[in-house]
Amino acid sequence: xxxxxxxxxxxxxxxxxxxxxxxxxxxxxxxxxxxxxxxxxxxxxxxxxxxxxxxxxxxxxxxxxxxxxxxxxxxxxxxxxxxxxxxxxxxxxxxxxxxxxxxxxxxxxxxxxxxxxxxxxxxxxxxxxxxxxxxxxxxxxxxxxxxxxxxxxxxxxxxxxxxxxxxxxxxxxxxxxxxxxxxxxxxxxxxxxxxxxxxxxxxxxxxxxxxxxxxxxxxxxxxxxxxxxxxxxxxxxxxxxxxxxxxxxxxxxxxxxxxxxxxxxxxxxxxxxxxxxxxxxxxxxxxxxxxx
Ligand SMILES: [Fe+2]
Numbered sequence: 001x002x003x004x005x006x007x008x009x010x011x012x013x014x015x016x017x018x019x020x021x022x023x024x025x026x027x028x029x030x031x032x033x034x035x036x037x038x039x040x041x042x043x044x045x046x047x048x049x050x051x052x053x054x055x056x057x058x059x060x061x062x063x064x065x066x067x068x069x070x071x072x073x074x075x076x077x078x079x080x081x082x083x084x085x086x087x088x089x090x091x092x093x094x095x096x097x098x099x100x101x102x103x104x105x106x107x108x109x110x111x112x113x114x115x116x117x118x119x120x121x122x123x124x125x126x127x128x129x130x131x132x133x134x135x136x137x138x139x140x141x142x143x144x145x146x147x148x149x150x151x152x153x154x155x156x157x158x159x160x161x162x163x164x165x166x167x168x169x170x171x172x173x174x175x176x177x178x179x180x181x182x183x184x185x186x187x188x189x190x191x192x193x194x195x196x197x198x199x200x201x202x203x204x205x206x207x208x209x210x211x212x213x214x215x216x217x218x219x220x221x222x223x224x225x226x227x228x229x230x231x232x233x234x235x236x237x238x239x240x241x242x243x244x245x246x247x248x249x250x251x252x253x254x255x256x257x258x259x260x261x262x263x264x265x266x267x268x269x270x271x272x273x274x275x276x277x278x279x280x281x282x283x284x285x286x287x288x289x290x291x292x
Contacts, residue, residue, distance in 0.1 A: 219233065
């Protein structure tokens with residue numbers, strides 16, 4: 001039987017019928033059905049299809065050790081956030097909300113001691129970020145690992161501007177104390193455009209979308225026996241909180257980086273007084289069947 005528009009899905013699904021892994025078979029079959037549906041709906045010319053292939057090729061070619069254009073593509077399509085949101089539905093409602101990983105978790109964060117600063121450049125408004133890690137009942141999670149990374153006061157990550165920031169600037173890996181508490185110094189991050197010098201930027205320009213993300217600090221918090229959470233703390237009052245280019249804002253993650261006049265704390269931690277201060281208490285969901 002000749003290949004036809006009417007029977008294309010059936011023909012291709014039959015070719016995958018012997019896939020041993022049932023999940024792989026389910027995913028591949030769904031991909032075929034939706035891709036063929038997309039093509040029947042949009043009816044691309046061969047030239048347009050080639051342009052689509054070129055676009056995806058350019059995304060891959062833009063990726064390197066420090067640049068992840070495919071994550072960016074997933075982010076601006078809302079795909080990253082949809083996957084995150086569906087994953088969160090599997091978890092308890094009282095755990096800290098998750099949000100996208102983003103494309104800048106490409107450097108291992110330097111191990112730092114509680115109270116250290118993650119900023120080694122010295123521009124920007126100094127701030128203290130403090131919080132706790134607990135389970136949904138409020139019991140602390142001692143020794144939780146807190147991995148943070150953020151842009152600087154100009155909106156750049158270390159890997160974007162290696163001449164201006166040493167690698168590891170704006171990043172830190174902390175271990176919560178015996179009561180699950182953590183605290184570190186930084187600077188208040190700025191809002192920033194996602195990288196626009198690649199194919200994803202070209203897509204945003206062609207569709208008249210702005211590339212900006214509201215100011216935020218990334219967090220991954222994990223501890224044995226708990227479901228890790230990948231999330232952000234957003235800076236209250238930042239531009240673009242209501243139009244994040246990657247759809248990642250959740251109101252429960254917005255925090256006031258309020259001015260604090262606290263000379264004793266400033267002196268103890270080596271901050272100027274007054275300084276900006278934000279609190280982020282994290283609740284981790286126990287992993288199913290975990291033995292803690
Ligand atoms: Fe970010």
